[in-house]
Amino acid sequence: MLVSGIKSRPVYGTLAPNEQARLNIVFADGEGALAVLAMKPAAPTAFWARTHVIYVAGGSAPQGHFAKLQALGTHSCHEAPTIASALPRLKALLGAARMGTQLYLAGTEPLMGEGMRVAGEYGIRHQSIRTEHRGSLARRVQCVHCKGITESVTTNIVPCAHCGLHLLVRDHYSRRVGAFQGVNIDAEAPGQLPKVEEVFK
Amino acid sequence: MTIAFRDETFRDDYTFRNSPHAIRRFPFPFHEDRYMYAVNIEPHALPGPKGSVVEFAFDVDEHYVSEMRDRELVLRQDPLRCQALPHMMAAQWDLLELIMTSFARDYPEHFSLERDGERWHWVNRPLGIDQRFVFGDALTLPYEPMEYVTRQAQGDWVIVDQRDGNLWMDAGMVTTQADWSLDFDIGMNFFEWHGPVPLAHELGVFERALKYLMQVRVGSPVRRLNWTMTINPLLDTAPERYPVWGPDRTTVTPDNVGHKAHLRVELQSFWRLPRSNALLFPIRCYLIKLEELVTVPKWARRLPRVLKSLPQELVDYKGLTRYRDTAVAWLSRYDDGAPTSPGGGPD
Numbered sequence: 001m002l003v004s005g006i007k008s009r010p011v012y013g014t015l016a017p018n019e020q021a022r023l024n025i026v027f028a029d030g031e032g033a034l035a036v037l038a039m040k041p042a043a044p045t046a047f048w049a050r051t052h053v054i055y056v057a058g059g060s061a062p063q064g065h066f067a068k069l070q071a072l073g074t075h076s077c078h079e080a081p082t083i084a085s086a087l088p089r090l091k092a093l094l095g096a097a098r099m100g101t102q103l104y105l106a107g108t109e110p111l112m113g114e115g116m117r118v119a120g121e122y123g124i125r126h127q128s129i130r131t132e133h134r135g136s137l138a139r140r141v142q143c144v145h146c147k148g149i150t151e152s153v154t155t156n157i158v159p160c161a162h163c164g165l166h167l168l169v170r171d172h173y174s175r176r177v178g179a180f181q182g183v184n185i186d187a188e189a190p191g192q193l194p195k196v197e198e199v200f201k
Numbered sequence: 202m203t204i205a206f207r208d209e210t211f212r213d214d215y216t217f218r219n220s221p222h223a224i225r226r227f228p229f230p231f232h233e234d235r236y237m238y239a240v241n242i243e244p245h246a247l248p249g250p251k252g253s254v255v256e257f258a259f260d261v262d263e264h265y266v267s268e269m270r271d272r273e274l275v276l277r278q279d280p281l282r283c284q285a286l287p288h289m290m291a292a293q294w295d296l297l298e299l300i301m302t303s304f305a306r307d308y309p310e311h312f313s314l315e316r317d318g319e320r321w322h323w324v325n326r327p328l329g330i331d332q333r334f335v336f337g338d339a340l341t342l343p344y345e346p347m348e349y350v351t352r353q354a355q356g357d358w359v360i361v362d363q364r365d366g367n368l369w370m371d372a373g374m375v376t377t378q379a380d381w382s383l384d385f386d387i388g389m390n391f392f393e394w395h396g397p398v399p400l401a402h403e404l405g406v407f408e409r410a411l412k413y414l415m416q417v418r419v420g421s422p423v424r425r426l427n428w429t430m431t432i433n434p435l436l437d438t439a440p441e442r443y444p445v446w447g448p449d450r451t452t453v454t455p456d457n458v459g460h461k462a463h464l465r466v467e468l469q470s471f472w473r474l475p476r477s478n479a480l481l482f483p484i485r486c487y488l489i490k491l492e493e494l495v496t497v498p499k500w501a502r503r504l505p506r507v508l509k510s511l512p513q514e515l516v517d518y519k520g521l522t523r524y525r526d527t528a529v530a531w532l533s534r535y536d537d538g539a540p541t542s543p544g545g546g547p548d
Contacts, residue, residue: 006396007392007395007402008389008393008394127365144382144440144441145441170397172385172396172397173393173396174385174388174389175388176387176389177385181385183440183443187443188447188448
């Protein structure tokens with residue numbers, strides 16, 4: 001679990017099945033599969049029969065988590081190659097969802113961020129979403145200058161993938177954007193960068 | 202009283218100045234010779250002292266026309282500075298009503314409002330605007346109500362929704378901000394948008410301020426002052442444009458600091474809006490050059506003492522790191538060491 005003093009970052013929890021829910025939607029990536037599988041002892045067969053799973057394996061593909069998710073006996077279990085390619089399916093499920101639907105997000109912060117952002121578009125309050133952080137600390141970063149998103153950032157300073165400015169990754173997170181804020185670091189002294197360090201592994 | 206509006210700029214050639222009258226009424230934010238965060242909120246009791254920036258609900262001053270022209274330039278460059286989430290339309294009308302009725306009541310020589318049921322007629326003489334519209338029908342205005350009215354009102358305007366025991370920043374017109382991004386922060390709650398502020402969370406300032414603000418009632422607004430410093434009289438210190446204005450901080454020298462460095466004070470007030478139950482948060486920016494400020498002896502003594510004793514976290518957070526010492530050295534020439542009287546006003 002992520003521990004930090006960042007006030008704007010969501011507090012992630014531990015997944016637990018909502019047995020009252022009429023429908024469950026699970027969106028997970030990488031080692032987030034382990035958080036989903038960890039619900040198994042607490043979740044009866046009927047719970048899984050009311051559950052849709054969308055999974056993005058990413059770097060965890062060699063671990064074969066997807067096969068274990070398939071073995072849960074869920075209503076559907078879909079593997080997507082990337083978070084972006086999974087979103088249309090997530091939106092379709094949320095669009096068709098009725099009252100009593102429970103959303104679960106598990107895995108990396110970018111996956112949970114995208115899941116929360118999309119859920120917000122469908123009127124789901126972020127406080128009602130069950131989350132669990134697993135795996136990489138890599139951040140999604142929005143350049144405050146050009147508004148472009150740079151994915152999978154593991155360093156304190158990163159060149160913006162869109163405008164090229166060197167961005168300091170601030171500890172300020174927007175749920176609506178689903179990203180941390182990146183601010184140009186060398187505006188006052190062009191070319192003078194602090195040491196670039198891998199801090200979000 | 203008729204205000205003589207100045208024709209000046211807040212960019213490029215920076216012709217902004219304060220008249221001696223504007224200097225006297227400047228909201229100097231330090232009530233003693235040191236500064237630390239506090240929940241310094243007090244009732245915005247109206248009318249305030251005659252001629253002061255808190256005499257009326259919303260202050261209109263000599264910079265009005267030029268500030269509105271600057272806002273227009275900012276919005277042309279970046280329309281994301283004005284945004285409202287869809288559920289905020291009732292609050293937008295609340296805001297329009299509050300500004301128009303206040304301006305027409307407090308500055309009748311400059312603004313007038315006639316209301317015939319929902320049919321309203323608004324006249325803004327300084328900006329040459331004569332608008333008839335139907336209150337509640339956004340299609341009868343050239344912009345949505347918040348944008349329409351805040352293109353005619355100095356300072357930034359943030360509307361926060363109150364729900365789930367918190368305040369949510371769900372709409373705003375923000376073009377004179379001290380380095381924060383509405384586009385990034387919109388939708389955040391009170392603790393989230395204050396996330397980057399150092400020290401204050403640990404002091405419990407935000408918990409107490411939130412409790413206080415959620416109790417604000419219709420007709421009983423409250424206010425506080427906040428401050429920072431800005432190099433050149435640039436109203437639009439947005440993070441979006443930081444690569445453009447950030448380098449100005451490196452241009453400060455002992456010879457130009459009195460002219461280039463400005464104390465930037467925000468008069469923040471908080472208003473409960475009657476229809477939406479949202480909270481309105483106007484953030485009005487006042488700028489004063491150090492060379493203007495030292496014409497008031499009490500302020501000339503106090504400001505260097507405050508800046509000298511500022512904790513390093515605040516120096517860095519407020520972006521003063523590069524030029525604080527230069528400013529203190531220059532200001533200290535005007536500090537004869539005499540004691541200062543309590544309170545912020547001039548003696």
